[in-house]
Amino acid sequence: MLAQPFAVVEDRRNTQVLASLSVEASAAGLTAGQPLRDAQAMCPELLTRLANPQAEAQFLAVLRRWAGKFSPWVSEEAPASLVVDLTGCAHLFGGEEPLLHQVAEDCADLGLTVQTGVADTVGAAWALARYAGQPVAMSRTGDAIDQEAYATRARAAKRRHWTKGGAAPKPGVEAADLNRIAPPGKAHSVLAPLPVSALRIDPDTAENLVRLGLRRIGDLSGTPRAALARRFGRALVQRLDQALGMEPEPVSPAKPPLHFAVRLTLPEPIGLDTDIIAAVDRLLPELEARLKAKGRGARRVKFQLFRADSTMQTLEVGMARASASPDRIKPLLLMKLPDIDAGFGIDCVRIEAHVTEPLHDRQHRGHLDAAAQVNARLSANTALDDLIGRLGARIGLDAITRMHPADSHIPEKTSKRLAAAWSEPAAAPWPRAPTPRPLLIWRPEPVQGPDMPALPLSFRWRGRAHEVVTARGPERISPEWWLDEPDWRSGVRDYYQVTTGHGDRLWLYYAHGGALSSGWFCHGSFS
Template sequence: MPERRILSVWFPRLGAERLLRRTGLDSDVPFAVVRDTGQMQVLCSLSEAAEAAGLRVGQPLRDAHAMCATLVTKLQNPHQEAAFLASLGRWAERLSPWVATQPPDALLVDITGCAHLFGGEEAMTCQVIEEAAFSGLTTRCGLAGTVGAAWALARYARAVPGANRSGDAIDQEARATRSRAAKRRHWERGGAAPVAGVSRSNTRPFSIAPPGQARTFLSPLPIAALRLEEDQIAALNRLGLRKVGDLLNQPRGPLARRFGRGLLLRMDQAVGAAPEPVSPARVKPRLATRLTLPEPIGLIDDLQAGLERLVPRLCQLLADQGQGVRKVRLEAWRADGTMGWIEAGLARATDEPDRIRPLLAMRLDEIDAGFGIDALRLVAAVSEPIQHRTAAGHLDATAAARDRLARDTAVEDLIGRVGGRIGLEAITRLHPASSHIPEKTSQILAAAWSEPAVEWPRPATPRPLLMWSPEPVTAPDAPHLPATFRWRGRAHELAEAKGPERIAPEWWLDDPNWRSGVRDYWQVVTGRGERLWLYYAHGGTMSSGWFCQGRFA
C-alpha cells in the first residue's frame, strides 16, 4: 500500500484576486478587500501591488489610505468567497476524488497513488500552480505525508532543508560569521512568530517533503506552523521555544501540564503520530429560493412583499427534504453587483412560514439598498432533520393534531425574536450538573440549542437563592460557630443557626477554589433577620477560616 501523501493548496490572495477577476482592474493598481468589524474597517485580503506598497492584512483602512492614496477597496462578501472556494474544490477533483476545503482560502487534496498520472509529485504541483496562475490566482503548495506538515509547508516553508549542503554554505559557518553575513530574523531574536503570508524572498512557490522526512522539514519552521492558538504561540515564545524543532525535542509531560493536550495533538498530527483524515465535503441539498425583480427596489414594503413570496417556497423545500431550518439568511443583490444580507436564528428547527417570516421582517431595515436591489435570495444556512411524517388513520391523525395544538412554542419564538436583536448565544438557561460541589450543581447552556431541564435533583439540605464567590468573614479561627462576626464591613450577631453540613472537595480534581480543604456549612440567621450561608474551611494547602458564600430568600 503506498504511503499517504497530502497536498495543501493555499490561495493567500483569494479574496482580492477573486474580485480582480470580476472587476477587470489593472494588476498594477493597489487593491484590497475590506472587512467591517463593527468599530472600524480593516484589510482582510491584498493584491500583489497592495502588498508591494507596504500594506498588511489586519491594518485599519484609514491607515492604509494614509500610506497608499491610490488604494482601491471593495467590501468583503464571505458567502461569495466560500462559494468560490467550493468551485475551486470541484476543479481540484481532477487530481484526486479526496478533496476537502479549508475555509477561508485553502484546499486539501489526498493524492495518495495519483501523482504518477501527472508525471510525479513535482510535476503535479507545478501543474496546479500554472493552472491557478492562468486563472489569475496566486498559489502556494505544500506536499507531505500528513495534513499538518502539508499545511505548514504551504504557508511557512521558505527553502528546502538539505539543499546546498556544501562546505561553503553560510548556515554551516560559525555564529559570529553568520551574524556579520546576514541579519537574523526578528522571531529568531525573541520576537513574535511571523504571520502566514507570501514570502517575497522565496522564488519557489511550493515545498515537497519526501516520505518519512516531515520532521526534518518542519524543524526549522516557526511554531505557528503547528496551527496553534495565538496565546499559545506567545507563551511558547516567552519560554524561548520559537521553532518547531525546539518544541519537538521537549519532554511531553511538562508541555501537556502547562499548555494542555491540544498542543501535543497538533505536534502528533504534524509528524504523523496521530491520524488526521481528509474528508471530502458531502453534497448537501440546495435549500434556497430566488426572486428576480424586473426593476430595482429599495423600500421596506417592497422587501416585505418579496419576503412574503420567498418564505413559503423555502418552507416547501424544507418539508420535501424532511428538514427544519435553524438559521436563515436573506440575501439582497444590488444593481452594482454587491450584496447585503441579514440572518435570523431559531431556537427550534421548523419549516413553518409563520415562525420564520417575523424574525426576518424585523431586521429588514438593516439592509442597505444602495443603487437598488434587483434580486432576493432566501437560504437555509443551517438546517437539521425534523420529525418525519408517517401515514396514519383518523384516530392517530386527530391525536397528532391535538398534540400540535397543545405544544406551546411561545418560549422558542420569544428566544428567536430576542436572539435576533442580541444574538442567540447571549440567551442562556441553567441545567443540572452531576457534582456535589454547591457552585458546580448547574451548568450554563445556550437556550436556543438545549431543552429545558425536566427535573432538578434536590440536595439533602436547602441551598441559598443567591450564591457568590466565597467572601471572608472576620471571626475567631475555630470550627465552632461564633456568636458575633463581621462581614462586608458590618458586625452581625448570631440569632439562629442550623448545621453543620460537611462538604469535601473533589479529590480527583485540582480546583484552586477548594484548596482550603473540607468545609462545614451553616445556615445562619442574624439579629437583623438576614439568612446567610457561612462555612468554615478546615485548611488544606491554604489557611483555614470563616467565609460567606450565599444568602437565602
C-alpha cells in the first residue's frame, strides 16, 4: 500500500503555500512554494498540516542533541538543518562514509529522510547536501544572453542543445550516484558543476546570474570579484569565498540549555502530606547544590507529582527574587499542598527550576555599623521578597504591582505601575508636586458650568448640583507638545482644588481649548 502524499502548509503573503513535502508528494509533481490550491488540483489526495514553527524548533533541538553522538560541535540551521564539525571524529566510526551510513540508519529508524554532505567548508557541505546530483536549473524567460533567437534556431540545429540555452546533459550513472563526500582540498572541483543557488544566495540574485549565463559555480570562479561585488553585492562574493575556503566560517555549536531538576522515585506510593514534605526536604538540598554549581537561582519552580495510575499533576510557584535556598523555596511549595490530589498514590516526585537567573555574591566593606545597617536593609528586602512570593502563590505574581515615579509633569503620568516580582523598589524619592495631588484620579469628566476661565460659584457634575464653598488655585499645566494625547487635545488647563457644599473635595480644571472645544472638567477627588 502506497503512502498518501503529505505536505506542510504555511502562510506567505496571505496565501497558503507548500513549505515541505514528503517523497510521495514530490513524486506526484508537487514542489515547495507551490500554492495549496494548485497542489490540490494536481493531487486531490494530498494530506496537509499547518506549519508549527515552535514545535519544529523543539524537534530540531532534539535532533541536535542526538547528533552530539557524532561530534560535540553541532549547530542548528533553521528550519531543518544541522551543521556538524567532524574534525577528529570521523575515524571513531570507521571514516566519513560509514559515519554517513550510520546517520542514514538512525534517521530511518526515526522515520526521517536525510540528505548529507561532507566537505572542508560549511558552504561546500551545504551545497552538496542539497544540490549534488541534481540538474542545473535553467531560466527560460527569454532574456538570457546565451539563448538563441527564434530566427537562428534552424541554422543552429546541429549545435549541441545545451550551448543554445537548453538544459545541460544529464550526468551518467557514475555522476547520478555521486558520493556527497568532497575529498580534502577538492572543494573547487566538486562545487564547479553545481548551480549558483547552491551558494546560499537569495533567489533573485541566483535568477539574475542565470540570465547572464552564469549558471554554475564554476562559471563564477573565473569572473573578477570586483565586478561581481559591484553588480550583485558583497554577499555573493562572501558566500563564494566561504564555500571555497577563502574566508573562514567556523561552526558555532549551540549552547546546551541549563537544566536543573531533581527526582525521587518511591518504592511504595504515598499520599500523606507528611510524606510529601519529607520528599521535598530530600530534593531541595540537591537542587540547591546544582543551582549553586552554575551560579544560578530559581525564579520559577515546577512541582510534579507522578501518580500510580500513570497520571501526573503539575504545580508551579514563582519567586520575587531568584534564590537557590531551600528555606525560601519550601514555604512556597508547602502552600500548594491543599491543591495536591494524590489519587491512588504518588510514586515519583520531581522538582524542576525551569526559569533561573544568575546570582551575584555581595561583599560589604566599611565600618562595622555601616555593614550592620546594610545587612539589615538586605534582610528587609528578603522578607519583602518572601512576602511577594507567598502572595504570588495564591493570586499570581502578575497581580502584585508597585508604583514608581515617572518623569512627567502630566498628573496622570507622574507614576508608572511595575510588576513587584520583576522590579526593585524606587531608589529615588518621589518628586514633590507644586500643589497637592488628589487621592483618586480618573479620566476627565465634563462639568456643566459657564464656559469662562473664572471659577464658577456653582456647577453641575454627575447629575448633581454643587455649590463652591472654598477654592484654591489655579495651577496651570500645559500638555506635552511632543506627544499627541487624546485627552490633552483641549489645550492648556487651569486646575482648582474645590470644596463643595456637599463636602466633596474635587479637582476641577478649565481647558482653554485647542483641537477640542474649551470647558470645565473634573479630574479627581481629594476625599
